[in-house]
Amino acid sequence: MPRPSSPPDSSRPSWFRLDNAAKLYPAINTGNRANVFRISALLKDPVDPVALQAALEEILPRFPTYAVRMHSGLFWHYLGHNPGCPVVLPDVSNPCMRMRFHEKPGFLFRVFHYDRRIAVEFFHALTDGSGGLVFLKTLLAAYLSRTGGGGREPGPFPPGIYGDSLLDPRGEPDAEEFEDAHARYAPLHVTAGRREPKAYHAASTAEPVHTLDTITGVIQLDRVLEVARGLKVSLTEYLAAVYIDVLCRLQRNELAQRRTERTRRPAPVRLQVPVNMRRFFASRTLRNFSYFVNINLEAANGDYDFHEILHIVHYTMRLGVDPKSLAAQIGQNVKPERGLWLRIAPLFIKNLVISEIYRRVGEPTSSGTMTNLGAVVLPPELAPAVDRFELALGPSFLNRTQCAVVSFENHLAVAFTRTCRETDIERGFFTKLVRDGIPVRIESNR
Amino acid sequence: MSYCVNCGVELHPTAERCALCGTAVANPGRPVDDVSPKPYASDVQPLPPNNRAYIAGLIAALLSLPVLVCLTTNLVVGGDAWSVYPIGGIVLLWVLVAVPLLLPRPLPLVAIGADAFAILVYLFLIAALASKGFDAGMHWYLELALPLVLVASAVVLVPVAVLRRRKLDGLRISSLLSTVLGFGVVGVETTVSIFDGTPFRLSWSWIVLASFLAMALALWIISHSPRLQEEIRKRLHV
Structure with missing residues (x-):
C-alpha cells in the first residue's frame, strides 16, 4: 500500500489555481488529443520496481503541485491535494493515453518501468517538459540512492548534487516553485496579435483511439x-528545417495527385517549436512556463530547397526568441483571463468556448510540433548509471505525427509519436539525416 | 547490427522489420534476436471504460424525472393514458441523443436506423391510442405515417451510405442530394395519393423530380469539367 504523501500544512497551499497555459488543457482533454507527454530515462541496469515505488513515495511530498488531482470549481478548474501516491506500473505499448480526472487514484502523472526504462507521463496542465525533467531527475536520484548503479554502491548522495534542477527530497518546497510565472512576467498593456491562417496537415489514416506508435531515432x-555547425545553424534549427523540408515534400506529393488547379494551392507549412521561457525570464517554477515559436513557410510562394528552408528557420528562430516579443505573447495569453466577463463565466461555458476556439484557431494553424528539451545534465554521481533520456508527445488530432528531442551526453533521442498508419514523416526525416552523413539507429514500439 | 536496405538506418537487434518502411530484416550474419527484451513494452494498456456510456446513462437519469412525474400524475389524477404521449416523446428524444453515444464507434447507418425505428414505434403508440379508434389509427399509421417515415429515412440513409463508401467533392455531394430529394418527393406524393384513396397518379412531384434531376445532372457534369468550373468562377465571381 503506497505511503500517503504529506497532508497539506499551513506553509503549503492546499489547492492551486491552474497556471495560464494549463487552463486550456482540461477543456480539450479527449482520447485523441490527450495533452500528455512522457519523459523517460534509460538506465544501464534493469529497473527494480520496488525501489522505484519507494523512491516515488520519498520524493512526492517535495512536489506539492504534483500530488494533486483535478477538481472543477464553479468558474475554473483547480488542483486539490491528493493523498496517497501513484503505484508504479509496468510500461505499456500505448503510452500517453488520456487521463480521466474522476478515475482513481486521480493523479495527473503516471510512473512506468520496463526493462531498463523509467518513464513518467504528465498531463500538461501539471507542468511542461522542464518541470517534468526536474521531477524525473529527482526520482532518479532517489532511486539510484537505493539501488546504486553505474559502478556506485547504494547510499545517499552528497547534498552538493542537489540544486534547482535536481531537488533534494528532504528540502522544503519554495513558493517560487508553485508560481504561475506567466502572471509575473505578462506585461499589463502589451500584447501581441497572432492571427495565423490555417496550415498544411499531412494526410493520414487514423489508428484506433488509444494507440500511439513511437519511432525513436x-x-x-x-x-x-x-553537421549543424557546418551549416552555421543550431541543432534545433537544423532538425526543424529537416522536419519542414519533409512536410513540404509531402504536401507537394499530395497536391500533385489532386485533379483541379484550384485544389492544388499549397497551404503554409508551419512548425511549432516550444521555447522554455525560463531561459529568458528567471523563474524556478515547476509548472508550465513555455511558449512556442511558429516557423512559417509560405509554400504557395514556390518550392523551397533545403538551404532556403534552413535560412528561414534560422532567422525565424532568432527573431522569435526575442524576450520582449515573448513577453508580449505571454501578455496576449494572460489578457483574456484578466477580463471580468471570462472570469465570471461558469466553467462549463468556458470549457465549450475554449475547446471551440482551440478547434478553430489553435490546432489548425500548425502543421506539426517539434519540441527540443535540450541537453540533460546530471551530476557525475548519477550520470554513469544512465544511458540516455527520451521525450515523447501524446496523441494529437489534426497533426497525427509529432516530434520530441532530448539529448544526454553523446546520445540524441529524436522520438516521433503518431496516431496514424503512415510513417512518411519519420522516414523522410531520418533518411535525410542518413543522407547528410549522420548514422541513425531506429527503435520502435511496433 | 542490421541496417534497413531501403532507408539506411540501423535497426534494433530485436526488430524483424524496419519501423520506417516495413522492409523485412535480411541479415544472414546476424539473425533477429528474439531473446533480448524489445526496446519498448508490448503490453497494451486496457482501454478505460467508455465515458460516452456514462453520458448516455446521465441523460437517461435526467429524463427519467419528467417520465416519473407524468406517470405518477396520470395514475393519481386518472383519466385517459395521456402520459403515453409525453413519455413516448421523452424516450424518443433519448434514442435520438443517446444511441450514437452508446455505439462503440461512429456508425451513422445504425444510428439513423434506430432513430427511424423509434419514431415508428412512437407513431404506432399515437395511432393505437387515437381518439377515433384502433382501426382508424392503424389506417392512418400504415398508409401514411409508416411510408412517410420510411421515405424520409431512405432520403437520409442513401447519401450517408454512399458518402461512407466514396469520398465525393462538394459538387457531387450536391448532385447526389438533389437526386435523392427528387425521388423522395415522388415517394411523398405517392404515399399521400394512396392514403387519399384517389386513383394513383403523380402530378406535382414530377415537376419537382425533373427539376432536381436536371440540377443533379448539371452539377455532375460541372464536377467532371475543370474548364466549366473555371468558366463559372469567372462569370460569377464576387
Whole structure:
C-alpha cells in the first residue's frame, strides 16, 4: 500500500489555481488529443520496481503541485491535494493515453518501468517538459540512492548534487516553485496579435483511439552537431528545417495527385517549436512556463530547397526568441483571463468556448510540433548509471505525427509519436539525416 | 547490427522489420534476436471504460424525472393514458441523443436506423391510442405515417451510405442530394395519393423530380469539367 504523501500544512497551499497555459488543457482533454507527454530515462541496469515505488513515495511530498488531482470549481478548474501516491506500473505499448480526472487514484502523472526504462507521463496542465525533467531527475536520484548503479554502491548522495534542477527530497518546497510565472512576467498593456491562417496537415489514416506508435531515432550528438555547425545553424534549427523540408515534400506529393488547379494551392507549412521561457525570464517554477515559436513557410510562394528552408528557420528562430516579443505573447495569453466577463463565466461555458476556439484557431494553424528539451545534465554521481533520456508527445488530432528531442551526453533521442498508419514523416526525416552523413539507429514500439 | 536496405538506418537487434518502411530484416550474419527484451513494452494498456456510456446513462437519469412525474400524475389524477404521449416523446428524444453515444464507434447507418425505428414505434403508440379508434389509427399509421417515415429515412440513409463508401467533392455531394430529394418527393406524393384513396397518379412531384434531376445532372457534369468550373468562377465571381 503506497505511503500517503504529506497532508497539506499551513506553509503549503492546499489547492492551486491552474497556471495560464494549463487552463486550456482540461477543456480539450479527449482520447485523441490527450495533452500528455512522457519523459523517460534509460538506465544501464534493469529497473527494480520496488525501489522505484519507494523512491516515488520519498520524493512526492517535495512536489506539492504534483500530488494533486483535478477538481472543477464553479468558474475554473483547480488542483486539490491528493493523498496517497501513484503505484508504479509496468510500461505499456500505448503510452500517453488520456487521463480521466474522476478515475482513481486521480493523479495527473503516471510512473512506468520496463526493462531498463523509467518513464513518467504528465498531463500538461501539471507542468511542461522542464518541470517534468526536474521531477524525473529527482526520482532518479532517489532511486539510484537505493539501488546504486553505474559502478556506485547504494547510499545517499552528497547534498552538493542537489540544486534547482535536481531537488533534494528532504528540502522544503519554495513558493517560487508553485508560481504561475506567466502572471509575473505578462506585461499589463502589451500584447501581441497572432492571427495565423490555417496550415498544411499531412494526410493520414487514423489508428484506433488509444494507440500511439513511437519511432525513436538514436543519434550520436557530436555527429549531428558537426553537421549543424557546418551549416552555421543550431541543432534545433537544423532538425526543424529537416522536419519542414519533409512536410513540404509531402504536401507537394499530395497536391500533385489532386485533379483541379484550384485544389492544388499549397497551404503554409508551419512548425511549432516550444521555447522554455525560463531561459529568458528567471523563474524556478515547476509548472508550465513555455511558449512556442511558429516557423512559417509560405509554400504557395514556390518550392523551397533545403538551404532556403534552413535560412528561414534560422532567422525565424532568432527573431522569435526575442524576450520582449515573448513577453508580449505571454501578455496576449494572460489578457483574456484578466477580463471580468471570462472570469465570471461558469466553467462549463468556458470549457465549450475554449475547446471551440482551440478547434478553430489553435490546432489548425500548425502543421506539426517539434519540441527540443535540450541537453540533460546530471551530476557525475548519477550520470554513469544512465544511458540516455527520451521525450515523447501524446496523441494529437489534426497533426497525427509529432516530434520530441532530448539529448544526454553523446546520445540524441529524436522520438516521433503518431496516431496514424503512415510513417512518411519519420522516414523522410531520418533518411535525410542518413543522407547528410549522420548514422541513425531506429527503435520502435511496433 | 542490421541496417534497413531501403532507408539506411540501423535497426534494433530485436526488430524483424524496419519501423520506417516495413522492409523485412535480411541479415544472414546476424539473425533477429528474439531473446533480448524489445526496446519498448508490448503490453497494451486496457482501454478505460467508455465515458460516452456514462453520458448516455446521465441523460437517461435526467429524463427519467419528467417520465416519473407524468406517470405518477396520470395514475393519481386518472383519466385517459395521456402520459403515453409525453413519455413516448421523452424516450424518443433519448434514442435520438443517446444511441450514437452508446455505439462503440461512429456508425451513422445504425444510428439513423434506430432513430427511424423509434419514431415508428412512437407513431404506432399515437395511432393505437387515437381518439377515433384502433382501426382508424392503424389506417392512418400504415398508409401514411409508416411510408412517410420510411421515405424520409431512405432520403437520409442513401447519401450517408454512399458518402461512407466514396469520398465525393462538394459538387457531387450536391448532385447526389438533389437526386435523392427528387425521388423522395415522388415517394411523398405517392404515399399521400394512396392514403387519399384517389386513383394513383403523380402530378406535382414530377415537376419537382425533373427539376432536381436536371440540377443533379448539371452539377455532375460541372464536377467532371475543370474548364466549366473555371468558366463559372469567372462569370460569377464576387
